[in-house]
Amino acid sequence: MPQLITPTPEQTELAADALALLKRLIATPSFSREEDKTAAIIEGFFQEKQIPFERLQHNIWAKNRHFDPAKPTILLNSHHDTVKPNTSWTLDPFDPIERDGKLFGLGSNDAGGCLVSLIATFVHFYDQPDMVYNLVMAASAEEEISGRNGLELLLPELPPISFAIVGEPTEMQLAIAEKGLLVLDCTAHGVSGHAARNEGENAIYKAIQDINWLTTYQFPNVSPTLGPIKLSVTIINAGTQHNVVPDTCTFTIDARVTEQYTLEEVIDIIRDNIQSEVKPRSIRLKPSSIPVDHPIVKAGVALGRTTYGSPTTSDQAVLNCPSLKCGPGHSGRSHSADEFIYLREIEEGIDGYIRMLEQLL
Numbered sequence: 001m002p003q004l005i006t007p008t009p010e011q012t013e014l015a016a017d018a019l020a021l022l023k024r025l026i027a028t029p030s031f032s033r034e035e036d037k038t039a040a041i042i043e044g045f046f047q048e049k050q051i052p053f054e055r056l057q058h059n060i061w062a063k064n065r066h067f068d069p070a071k072p073t074i075l076l077n078s079h080h081d082t083v084k085p086n087t088s089w090t091l092d093p094f095d096p097i098e099r100d101g102k103l104f105g106l107g108s109n110d111a112g113g114c115l116v117s118l119i120a121t122f123v124h125f126y127d128q129p130d131m132v133y134n135l136v137m138a139a140s141a142e143e144e145i146s147g148r149n150g151l152e153l154l155l156p157e158l159p160p161i162s163f164a165i166v167g168e169p170t171e172m173q174l175a176i177a178e179k180g181l182l183v184l185d186c187t188a189h190g191v192s193g194h195a196a197r198n199e200g201e202n203a204i205y206k207a208i209q210d211i212n213w214l215t216t217y218q219f220p221n222v223s224p225t226l227g228p229i230k231l232s233v234t235i236i237n238a239g240t241q242h243n244v245v246p247d248t249c250t251f252t253i254d255a256r257v258t259e260q261y262t263l264e265e266v267i268d269i270i271r272d273n274i275q276s277e278v279k280p281r282s283i284r285l286k287p288s289s290i291p292v293d294h295p296i297v298k299a300g301v302a303l304g305r306t307t308y309g310s311p312t313t314s315d316q317a318v319l320n321c322p323s324l325k326c327g328p329g330h331s332g333r334s335h336s337a338d339e340f341i342y343l344r345e346i347e348e349g350i351d352g353y354i355r356m357l358e359q360l361l
Contacts, residue, residue, distance in 0.1 A: 007347060011354070014124060015347045018116035019103070021045055022346070023096040025080060025112050026105030032081040032145040042080065042119075042139050049123055058141035059154045062122070066129050073134040073159050074296075074357070076122055077151060077315060078115035078167030078327065079143035082107035088337035102340040110334035113341040114167030114327030115139060117349030124354055131361040133162065143315050146181075146285055152318040163296060163322040165353070168314050169329030169341075172352045174300045175310040177225040178325060180287035180317055182255040182263050186210065186276040192247040200245035204238045207249040210274035211236075214253065217273065219266075223258035225289075225309030229266065230256040251276075256311065259289040285317035290324050297324060299359040303352065328352075 007015065021041070030038035035058040042060045046053040053062040058081075085093040085106050093106035105112075122137035136158055142150035155161075168175075188207035193200020211233050219229045231253055238249035257266050263283045271278050290297060292307060301307065305326075312331065316323045328349030329341045 007351065010124070011347075011350060014120040014350055017123075018120040018346055018350060019343065021119065022103065022108065022112045022116045023105075025116070026096040026103075026108055027094055029094060030081050030107065031084055032142050032147060033149070035081045035141045038080045039139075039141070045119070049126075051123070051126060054157070056154055056157055057149050059138065059150065061136060061138040061154065061158065064122070064126050064128070064131070064135040066131070067134045069159065071132065071134050072162035073136055074360075075136050075138060075158065075161045075164035075321075076118045076167070077138045077140060077164055078111045078118050079140050079150065079315060080107075080112070080115055081141050081144050081150075082110070083144050083335050086335070086337055091338050093339075098343070101343055103343055104338060104340045106339060108341045109169050109329040109339050111143070111168055111327065111329070113329045113346050113349060114169060117328055117346055117353060118165070118167045120350045121353040121357065124350075125357065125361060128361070133361055134159070136161070140315060146313065146317070151315040152284070155318070161319070161321045163290065163294065163324070164316070164319055165296065166314055166316050166319075166323050166325045167327040168325050169331050169334060170310070170326050171330055172305060172326060172328055172348060174297055174305050174307045175325035176292060176297055176307045177223060177259055177289040177309040178287065178314060178316050179226055179309075179311050180257040180263060181285040181313050182253075182257055182266060182283070183281040184253040184255060184267070184270065185279045185281060186251050186253060186274070188249040188251075188276040190245070190247045190249070193245040195243045195245055200247070203246045203249040206275055207236070207238070207251055210276045211251065213273055214270070219261065219269070221260035223260050223309065225307070226258040226287075226311070227309070229258055229261065257287050259287045262286070285313055288316040288319060288323050290322040294322060294324075295360050296356060299356040300324075300326065302359065303355055305352075
C-alpha cells in the first residue's frame with residue numbers, strides 16, 4: 001500500500017463520517033434482497049449532507065451538484081448487501097467493535113469499507129464546479145447473489161457511463177480485469193436397457209467422453225492478466241438403480257471466462273465439441289476489463305499501485321463500460337468469521353480514491 005499522506009482537516013472529517021456511517025450499516029442486517037433498512041440509512045446520510053438522491057427498490061444513487069449532460073460520467077459503485085454470517089463467528093456480527101486498530105462486523109470488509117470510502121470521495125467532489133467528468137455515486141443491492149435487482153436494474157436509470165470504479169476489497173491495488181461466470185447444465189442422452197444384457201446406450205459413458213474433452217481442451221486465446229479460461233465439472237447425476245442402463249446423465253460446468261472471449265463464443269465452442277445438450281443458466285455475468293493505459297489506471301499506477309487480474313466476480317459483470325475494481329480491505333477477509341477492516345484502510349481508501357480522481361477531474 002502506498003504511503004498515506006498527512007490527511008487534511010477535510011479528509012479527517014470525511015473519514016470520521018465514513019466510519020460512523022459504516023458502523024450504522026454494520027449494525028443493520030442487510031442480507032441480499034433484504035437491504036431496505038441499510039438503503040434508508042444511506043438515504044439519511046445524503047439528506048444530512050443536503051445531497052439530492054434517487055432510490056429504485058434498494059438501490060440509492062446521486063449525481064454531483066454541477067452535473068452536465070454534455071460531459072462524460074464516471075460511476076462510483078459499491079454494494080450494501082452482505083452474505084449471512086457463518087457459524088464460526090465468535091463476535092456479534094452486527095455489533096461494530098473497534099479493537100486494535102480494526103473495525104469488526106459483518107460487511108465491514110466486503111464491501112462496507114469500500115462503499116463508505118467511495119461515498120466520502122463523492123462528497124469531497126460533490127460541490128466542485130468545472131470538473132471534466134460528472135460523478136454518479138451508486139450504492140447497490142444484491143451483489144452477493146448476482147441478483148437482477150441490484151446494479152443491473154439501476155443501470156437503465158443512470159446517464160451513459162464512460163467508465164466505472166467498482167469498490168471491492170483489493171488493498172487499493174488495481175484489478176484491471178475480472179473473469180466472467182458461465183454455468184452450463186449439460187445432458188448426455190442414451191438409451192435405457194437391462195444392465196445384464198448387451199443392450200441400450202449408457203449415457204454415463206457419453207458424458208465421460210464429453211467430460212474428458214472439457215478437462216483437456218485449452219482455449220487458444222490466453223488473457224495477459226487473467227490467464228486461460230477455466231472449465232470445471234462440478235456436479236454429475238445419472239441412474240435410477242443398479243441394473244438399469246441410464247438413458248440420461250446430467251452434469252454442470254462452471255466456466256470462468258476471460259475478456260478474450262464472449263460468453264456466447266465459449267458456449268458455441270463447447271457445443272461444437274461435445275455430444276451432450278448444453279443449456280446456459282445465464283449469459284449475464286460477463287468478463288470485464290479496462291485498458292492498462294486508461295487514464296484512471298495510469299493515475300493509480302502513478303500513486304505506486306500495481307495492476308492484476310481478479311478471478312472473482314463482482315458487479316463489474318453487469319457493466320457495459322470499462323471498469324476498474326479497487327477498494328480498501330483484503331479479499332481474503334470477505335465472508336470470513338469475525339470479518340474486519342483496519343481503520344487506516346478506510347482513511348487510505350478515501351485518500352487513494354481522491355488522489356486518483358484528482359488527476360482526471
